Amino acid sequence: MLDSVRIISGVPSRLRRQAALLYYQAFREKVDALELKPGSVRQAVRLYTASLDLDSALAAVKGHHLAGLAGLTTRTSRFLQVPWPLLVQEFGFWRALSRRMNLAIEHMHKPDPDEQHLDTLAVRASCRNRGIGTTLLREVIARAHADGFGKVTLAVVNTNSAARRLYEREGFRAVRTRHYGWLTSRGGFTSVTKMQRDLAVQAPGL
């Protein structure tokens, strides 16, 4: 399986819609209950198709399909940004306003200058448990290191033990947990842990 998967920088534009669908399907519970609250899959895909910065991502491509996605946010670039005019167009002003606030809370994190934030890691359901998530994560770390970042960060919810295991195996450690209790339980979680992988600076000449 892994032999037939290529990891590339940036999602090709022909796979934009697949990226939007993959994002929505991977985070549907949270998106439906707490964030964008789309009225249909079509609306969600339409919104994400227009909102993902495909250059701020690594793609795992298998044939003509997108098998996985790592969305990256730095101080100067953001993987997911839903344009305000689009929100208004889709939901009307007042319903757009509440969604804008939900999105801001979820995606407001402004990385430090030396921080590469892994905004999204998602593998298509039919391709999971074959090493694609691990490969994408390792590639994110390697590229962040090569690009001179000091750390890679991410956030994981308390009910996502599969992702947490993966992150710990790849050297991430928990740095902070925020408890939300009933505020987020409709989205399938009650706390969010920020995790960090420090990238060792190599001494000159080594």
Ligand SMILES: CC(C)(COP(=O)(O)OP(=O)(O)OC[C@H]1O[C@@H](n2cnc3c(N)ncnc32)[C@H](O)[C@@H]1OP(=O)(O)O)[C@@H](O)C(=O)NCCC(=O)NCCS
């Ligand atoms: C979390 C996620 C990205 C992991 O992707 P993945 O491709 O399944 O990850 P991997 O295959 O590398 O690792 C998953 C498991 O498969 C195992 N595995 C990897 N290659 C394998 C292989 N060839 N044969 C059998 N098992 C294998 C890994 O050891 C790991 O085992 P574990 O669950 O006991 O820890 C994926 O489940 C996903 O998209 N989830 C929905 C979105 C999400 O929650 N993202 C994270 C947000 S923080």
